[in-house]
Amino acid sequence: MKQDSAQKPVVLITGASAGIGEAIARRFAAGGFRIVAVARRQDRLDQLAKSLSATTEVVTLAMDVTATDAPQRAVDLAIKSFGRLDCLVNNAGSGRWAPVHETDDGMLNEVIEISLKAPFRFARVALGVMKADASIISVGSVFGTLGGLNGGIYCAVKAGLVGLTQTLAAQYGATGIRANLVAPGVIKTDMTRDFWDAPAFQRINQEMTPFNRDGTVEDVANTIHFLASKEGSYINGQTIALDGGWSTTKYLSYDALVCERVVAS
Numbered sequence: 001m002k003q004d005s006a007q008k009p010v011v012l013i014t015g016a017s018a019g020i021g022e023a024i025a026r027r028f029a030a031g032g033f034r035i036v037a038v039a040r041r042q043d044r045l046d047q048l049a050k051s052l053s054a055t056t057e058v059v060t061l062a063m064d065v066t067a068t069d070a071p072q073r074a075v076d077l078a079i080k081s082f083g084r085l086d087c088l089v090n091n092a093g094s095g096r097w098a099p100v101h102e103t104d105d106g107m108l109n110e111v112i113e114i115s116l117k118a119p120f121r122f123a124r125v126a127l128g129v130m131k132a133d134a135s136i137i138s139v140g141s142v143f144g145t146l147g148g149l150n151g152g153i154y155c156a157v158k159a160g161l162v163g164l165t166q167t168l169a170a171q172y173g174a175t176g177i178r179a180n181l182v183a184p185g186v187i188k189t190d191m192t193r194d195f196w197d198a199p200a201f202q203r204i205n206q207e208m209t210p211f212n213r214d215g216t217v218e219d220v221a222n223t224i225h226f227l228a229s230k231e232g233s234y235i236n237g238q239t240i241a242l243d244g245g246w247s248t249t250k251y252l253s254y255d256a257l258v259c260e261r262v263v264a265s
């Protein structure tokens with residue numbers, strides 16, 4: 001039976017112009033969602049909308065998620081264009097990291113603004129229009145659950161998203177609105193290309209991952225779509241690591257275990 005367009009669910013995705021966010025838009029389009037795509041680069045959003053035009057309706061909004069009026073403008077666009085908002089995906093994030101002693105206040109504030117304050121503010125406005133069965137899903141990181149060298153404020157804001165997700169789940173679960181967090185390991189995107197292209201990084205990542213392939217943007221997008229779907233509708237307040245077991249197993253490949261230690265002279 002053909003679904004009336006007004007009954008089709010609507011997702012608002014921040015950072016939809018590239019990487020994980022673009023993959024999320026493609027997955028939700030394939031799953032029958034109409035899409036509100038937000039990022040700063042209009043040309044990239046236009047390309048995305050064009051490539052999805054045969055699949056679903058897409059509206060775009062080129063803006064910085066840290067702008068004071070950004071959440072209200074994005075949610076207003078969803079309501080004006082489609083009349084409803086079923087899912088918010090807080091994906092836009094800063095890829096700046098450095099040790100704490102090298103983090104100045106400029107960097108500290110920038111990363112907090114993009115990766116913690118914006119998700120909080122988008123959630124606050126989205127809650128005002130969401131109804132039962134809606135959900136808010138944010139993109140954290142395994143480095144927000146574990147910490148790591150050079151993580152600094154990146155680790156701190158991603159850990160902050162765990163708390164935001166849990167309090168959203170506790171506060172609004174009774175109204176039927178859920179909140180969850182996905183925590184990817186290192187996925188190849190523009191954000192991570194520099195070290196992904198280094199053979200040493202690839203080797204270390206593979207030797208510490210108890211699964212036989214690297215993670216992809218589609219892995220992240222599929223999980224987020226599942227969390228937003230009816231099939232995921234009893235999952236609330238959770239952080240789901242997407243790292244092939246990297247963060248929970250203390251795994252070292254057999255080769256890594258038996259290799260001879262090379263001590264720098």
Ligand SMILES: NC(=O)c1ccc[n+]([C@@H]2O[C@H](COP(=O)([O-])OP(=O)(O)OC[C@H]3O[C@@H](n4cnc5c(N)ncnc54)[C@H](OP(=O)(O)O)[C@@H]3O)[C@@H](O)[C@H]2O)c1
Pocket residue numbers: 014015016017018019020021038039040041042044063064065066091092093094095114139140141142183184185186187188189190191192
């Ligand atoms: N890649 C990984 O290994 C990995 C692992 C764990 C978590 N994550 C998280 O996944 C999310 C997406 O990262 P990615 O790897 O896909 O990075 P990416 O390829 O660099 O994409 C980042 C996206 O965020 C948007 N964005 C950044 N700052 C923005 C701002 N101030 N206002 C509006 N949009 C903004 C960018 O669009 P414009 O430039 O057009 O604005 C782009 O669409 C981030 O939250 C990141 O921390 C990534």
